[in-house]
Amino acid sequence: EPEVTQTPSHQVTQMGQEVILRCVPISNHLYFYWYRQILGQKVEFLVSFYNNEISEKSEIFDDQFSVERPDGSNFTLKIRSTKLEDSAMYFCASTRMGGSYNEQFFGPGTRLTVL
Amino acid sequence: EDQVTQSPEALRLQEGESSSLNCSYTVSGLRGLFWYRQDPGKGPEFLFTLYSAGEEKEKERLKATLTKKESFLHITAPKPEDSATYLCAVRNKLIFGTGTRLQVFP
Numbered sequence: 001e002p003e004v005t006q007t008p009s010h011q012v013t014q015m016g017q018e019v020i021l022r023c024v025p026i027s028n029h030l031y032f033y034w035y036r037q038i039l040g041q042k043v044e045f046l047v048s049f050y051n052n053e054i055s056e057k058s059e060i061f062d063d064q065f066s067v068e069r070p071d072g073s074n075f076t077l078k079i080r081s082t083k084l085e086d087s088a089m090y091f092c093a094s095t096r097m098g099g100s101y102n103e104q105f106f107g108p109g110t111r112l113t114v115l
Numbered sequence: 116e117d118q119v120t121q122s123p124e125a126l127r128l129q130e131g132e133s134s135s136l137n138c139s140y141t142v143s144g145l146r147g148l149f150w151y152r153q154d155p156g157k158g159p160e161f162l163f164t165l166y167s168a169g170e171e172k173e174k175e176r177l178k179a180t181l182t183k184k185e186s187f188l189h190i191t192a193p194k195p196e197d198s199a200t201y202l203c204a205v206r207n208k209l210i211f212g213t214g215t216r217l218q219v220f221p
Binding site for chain 1: 149151156158161163204208209212213
């Protein structure tokens, strides 16, 4: 069964450093998402991406964040200058069709620890 | 503002003891309510989509129902492997509740 994959599973970085989190969505999916979950808190929407551009973003997704689909399979989230409060689990999700009715499939997550 | 509230926060059940989890929502024009299961340190795993009030979906020991204001996830005769956090969400930029952490003891 196809699934979303994410690398690395755990990333440790120093405050102020840039990190890139990688995701390979399910192959015939067209809509891609990033979410984060701070330990003990709810899963929060960051950004949605379709047709090589951002379709929606949350207040969390400020200028320090960017997303890219550099090739036909990868979808990346870059944090330019990490802060302590960026420490969280980051989940990538994808869905075949957009719109509110379509279930999203999540990857296993990347645990980001900022020291 | 769209909002999702889940209760209880935590639920401890004996194996075989059926119960229900609640998800109350406030959203302008519901276009799908989603249930997910999340195991510790893992990503949410899709369970159900409910589209309109009155709809029900079933999968093994789980049954999800939907009204105009809330959704219930009924767990019948749970087993220890059903222990997880159950999340509900609305909208395509999924707005999640805080989840119900379910523990089932043998």
